[in-house]
Amino acid sequence: MTDAQMKQWTFKILVLGDMAVGKTSLINQYIEHTFLEDYRPTLGVNIISKDIEIEQIGSLIRLIFWDIAGQDKYENCRKAYYEGCSGVLLVYDITRHDTFINVESKWMKDLLNNIRRKCDFLLIGNKVDLKNNRVVTYEEGKSLAEKISAIDFIETSALNGQNVEKAFLRLIHRILKQFGENFEID
Amino acid sequence: MIGDYKGEVNNKVLTALMQAYLDVLDYDGLKSILREAELLELKDIRDFNSNKSIDFFSFKKIISAQNCLLFGCYNLLFEIGKKFSFYLFPYGKNFEEIIIELNYLIKTNWNIEILDKSQNYMTNELETITLEIQNCIFCSEVGVPCNFIVGFLVHSLEKSLPSNREITFSGLKDPHDPSHNSFILKLISKKK
Numbered sequence: 001m002t003d004a005q006m007k008q009w010t011f012k013i014l015v016l017g018d019m020a021v022g023k024t025s026l027i028n029q030y031i032e033h034t035f036l037e038d039y040r041p042t043l044g045v046n047i048i049s050k051d052i053e054i055e056q057i058g059s060l061i062r063l064i065f066w067d068i069a070g071q072d073k074y075e076n077c078r079k080a081y082y083e084g085c086s087g088v089l090l091v092y093d094i095t096r097h098d099t100f101i102n103v104e105s106k107w108m109k110d111l112l113n114n115i116r117r118k119c120d121f122l123l124i125g126n127k128v129d130l131k132n133n134r135v136v137t138y139e140e141g142k143s144l145a146e147k148i149s150a151i152d153f154i155e156t157s158a159l160n161g162q163n164v165e166k167a168f169l170r171l172i173h174r175i176l177k178q179f180g181e182n183f184e185i186d
Numbered sequence: 187m188i189g190d191y192k193g194e195v196n197n198k199v200l201t202a203l204m205q206a207y208l209d210v211l212d213y214d215g216l217k218s219i220l221r222e223a224e225l226l227e228l229k230d231i232r233d234f235n236s237n238k239s240i241d242f243f244s245f246k247k248i249i250s251a252q253n254c255l256l257f258g259c260y261n262l263l264f265e266i267g268k269k270f271s272f273y274l275f276p277y278g279k280n281f282e283e284i285i286i287e288l289n290y291l292i293k294t295n296w297n298i299e300i301l302d303k304s305q306n307y308m309t310n311e312l313e314t315i316t317l318e319i320q321n322c323i324f325c326s327e328v329g330v331p332c333n334f335i336v337g338f339l340v341h342s343l344e345k346s347l348p349s350n351r352e353i354t355f356s357g358l359k360d361p362h363d364p365s366h367n368s369f370i371l372k373l374i375s376k377k378k
Contacts, residue, residue: 044212084258
């Protein structure tokens with residue numbers, strides 16, 4: 001099948017969560033399979049596109065990730081960034097309990113107040129490589145995902161790549177399903 | 187990018203556009219657009235030499251990157267268009283002069299022209315301005331809404347009028363219409 005014969009999709013995906021939970025690192029790991037040791041906070045929004053092909057459904061998909069700064073100073077402009085999103089990755093850090101609490105009390109609230117159309121979101125507990133510092137259990141994460149009606153809950157490590165691809169693909173799978181397209185995830 | 191991209195764009199336009207990105211998307215947002223345009227080397231230049239120009243092809247690469255990354259962001263494009271007007275003409279200017287100067291600063295196969303103006307015959311206040319936009323370079327891709335140029339025009343008119351006036355608009359085509367970047371825009375001035 002040539003590119004011209006394939007169905008073309010564009011999806012805007014937001015990545016939300018407190019500062020330093022690993023949003024940028026997750027995207028870097030998914031797109032480039034890299035991890036930068038130095039932490040540099042995002043200023044405003046980092047927007048990155050990635051084109052993927054899903055042969056099973058003959059589709060070319062352009063993913064546009066909006067990695068939105070987690071700092072409070074961006075609270076006002078952040079709302080404008082939500083427009084037109086198709087899906088959301090909500091991220092917390094399993095070693096910092098406040099980031100877990102803020103998923104529901106801050107990010108979900110913010111999201112629901114500012115999106116006009118229905119969009120799917122997936123909950124991610126990041127930094128599972130730091131298992132000795134874990135303060136949020138898997139069960140707590142799972143339970144929160146059910147409470148906020150997330151499509152799934154996945155624990156990841158942006159450092160070693162564990163489950164990163166799976167989390168992104170799971171969200172893309174769900175978005176495409178809304179458009180009547182279904183494919184198998186390995 | 188497919189097509190013929192001949193022409194040149196005065197550096198003032200580039201400076202104003204970079205400032206608009208910084209205001210609305212901050213530093214990482216600006217870098218994202220320049221990275222997508224493969225022109226990241228421009229990221230730390232705040233004041234380009236206004237006596238010089240860049241080639242239209244490079245400028246169009248930035249606009250295409252903007253339109254790709256800001257897919258579906260109608261309000262943000264409008265906001266960036268407004269900021270672009272603010273930085274391109276910071277000291278305010280007569281609306282007619284702004285249109286003439288914009289055509290002069292961006293020299294390529296496009297045109298913006300005022301077709302008609304109507305005023306209230308009692309108060310002499312402006313009521314409507316009708317513009318013809320041909321081959322708008324800011325929204326030439328199919329699917330990209332014309333909100334950037336409309337934001338620019340709305341803000342440019344707004345700042346040339348008394349502060350008690352607000353501007354609404356009509357005339358946008360469906361962005362999926364391949365000829366949507368040539369259109370007749372009506373700007374309507376009303377008391378707030």
